[in-house]
Amino acid sequence: MNNSDYHFQIDLERLIKKGMKIYDPHSFQALKEEDRFFLSGNDRLFYALYATRNLKHTIFSSNEIISKIGFQVNTAHVIISGKMNAFDGKNNFKLGAGSVIGLCEGIAGFNHYFTVTAEEPVHTHEIPFQNEEYSLFEINQGIKGIFRSIISRTLSTNKVIEKLKDSDPKNIDEQNILNFDSKLFKENYYKNNEKLFSFGEIADNLHYITSGKVALFMENESKPFVELNEGEIIGEMCFLEFGRRTMTSISIGEVNTLSLSGTNLKKLLINHSLGIEIIFEAMLLQMHMMNTLRASVK
Numbered sequence: 142m143n144n145s146d147y148h149f150q151i152d153l154e155r156l157i158k159k160g161m162k163i164y165d166p167h168s169f170q171a172l173k174e175e176d177r178f179f180l181s182g183n184d185r186l187f188y189a190l191y192a193t194r195n196l197k198h199t200i201f202s203s204n205e206i207i208s209k210i211g212f213q214v215n216t217a218h219v220i221i222s223g224k225m226n227a228f229d230g231k232n233n234f235k236l237g238a239g240s241v242i243g244l245c246e247g248i249a250g251f252n253h254y255f256t257v258t259a260e261e262p263v264h265t266h267e268i269p270f271q272n273e274e275y276s277l278f279e280i281n282q283g284i285k286g287i288f289r290s291i292i293s294r295t296l297s298t299n300k301v302i303e304k305l306k307d308s309d310p311k312n313i314d315e316q317n318i319l320n321f322d323s324k325l326f327k328e329n330y331y332k333n334n335e336k337l338f339s340f341g342e343i344a345d346n347l348h349y350i351t352s353g354k355v356a357l358f359m360e361n362e363s364k365p366f367v368e369l370n371e372g373e374i375i376g377e378m379c380f381l382e383f384g385r386r387t388m389t390s391i392s393i394g395e396v397n398t399l400s401l402s403g404t405n406l407k408k409l410l411i412n413h414s415l416g417i418e419i420i421f422e423a424m425l426l427q428m429h430m431m432n433t434l435r436a437s438v439k
Contacts (some may be wrong), residue, residue, distance in 0.1 A: 148437050150237030151187045182344075182384045186426040190219045194418060196266035207242055207265075214247030216267050219423055223263030227255040232438050241427035244268055244420070247294040248277065248288070251300045268423055274416035277305060284409060284417075287347070288424065290374035294367065295428040297435075308436060318378040326399045331392040338376065344384040346400040347376035349421040353396030357437060358389045366432070368393065378424055379403030380410070387429065390427045 170393040188195070197220065201207055207218065210230060227234045234255075242257055247270050269275055277288060289305045292298075329348070331337060337348060340360045348355075350373050356365035357375065366388065369375060378384040380403055410418050 146235060147224070147237045148234040149240055149433045150235075151183055151239030153187075153191065153238045181241065182286075182378050182381055182387060183246065183426065185373040185384070186422050186429075187219075187423050190266060190419065190426065191221055193266070195360060195415060195419065196268065197342065199240050199265045199267050200418040201259040201265070203259055203261050205259045205263075207259060207263065208253045208255055210254065210256045211252050214243040214251070217244035217247050217270055217423070218242045218267055219267035219426070223268060224260045225263060225346050225436075226260055227257045229255050232434075234434050234437070236430075237428060241268075241423050244270060244423050244427050245292045247271075248305075248420075248424075249292050249296065249298075249300075250301075251296065251298075251414055254296065268419065270420060272416070274414050275420055277417070277420070280417060281409060284413070286349075286384055287374050287406075288421070291377060291424050291428055293373070294369075295424065295431050297431075299437070301379050325401055325405045329398045329400055331396040331398070333392060333394050335392045337392065337396075337398070338386050340386050340389045342386045342414065343388050344376060344378040344381070346397055346402050347379050348390075348398040348400050351376050351397045351399055354393040355396055356391050356393055359432075362389075366436070376400075376430075379388055380406055380421065380425070387401040387432075 163307050196219075198221075201223070207225065208214070210228070218241070220236065220238050222238050222240070225236045225240070227236050227240075236257070242255070242265075243253055246254055247251065277285060280288075289302055292305070294304055309409045327346075329337075331353075333416065337355060338344070340358075342423075350369060350371050352371050354371075355365050355373075355375060358364075359366045374391055376386075378387060384403070410421055
């Protein structure tokens with residue numbers, strides 16, 4: 142089935158035909174393969190979740206319900222193969238491999254956003270976000286801040302995510318919002334209508350917006366896809382070595398940010414469990430899926 146038959150799909154057969162083999166997806170050997178085959182950011186996130194041996198396999202039969210809108214999320218899924226219909230209460234979407242079901246909702250303590258039904262046998266990897274190895278409760282407050290920002294953008298919500306709140310609200314200020322060594326950061330100032338980064342560029346850092354507002358634009362679009370305010374984070378694709386920007390960001394008025402390199406972000410994540418790294422990869426993939434679905438109905 143062609144990609145045009147889906148609202149969101151990553152072509153696993155194409156990756157296999159290119160010669161991608163299953164290595165430890167977090168190894169240097171896998172990184173060399175990803176670079177050699179010029180994989181996109183979404184391809185690489187999906188490859189990591191496809192190739193990991195840490196996730197349980199699940200098969201859903203044709204017409205079986207994978208998730209139900211308004212119901213509690215107990216287990217999240219990354220789809221490895223198969224076609225599904227997703228309904229959000231207003232719109233129907235065709236989803237395929239690479240789709241992530243229920244992860245951001247589950248971590249945030251929200252109910253499912255979609256009813257997802259298998260149109261044919263569907264193979265998934267379960268993401269047991271409630272298990273201790275995948276728990277976000279004890280992670281660095283700065284990493285929590287990054288996760289909060291991703292979830293808020295993925296679900297288009299301003300609701301407080303109780304599970305990821307800073308344990309001490311007094312810690313929240315411009316200098317230690319990410320609770321990291323300040324030597325890891327670079328202070329940046331942007332004039333009105335100045336680009337922070339452009340679509341397709343190598344993603345080498347993320348930005349925490351300390352003041353001002355930033356607009357994000359999808360490729361070849363003149364209207365902002367979303368506007369982000371003080372306290373939000375952009376540029377998470379720097380997590381991937383040689384990852385590329387999926388949007389263009391432009392300042393609205395004067396903007397100040399603190400930037401963190403992809404290398405330092407990866408070090409901070411690796412300091413936690415492999416489960417946290419898997420959660421991060423799947424959350425990024427779900428955010429890209431949701432952005433694609435929203436763009437399809439605009």
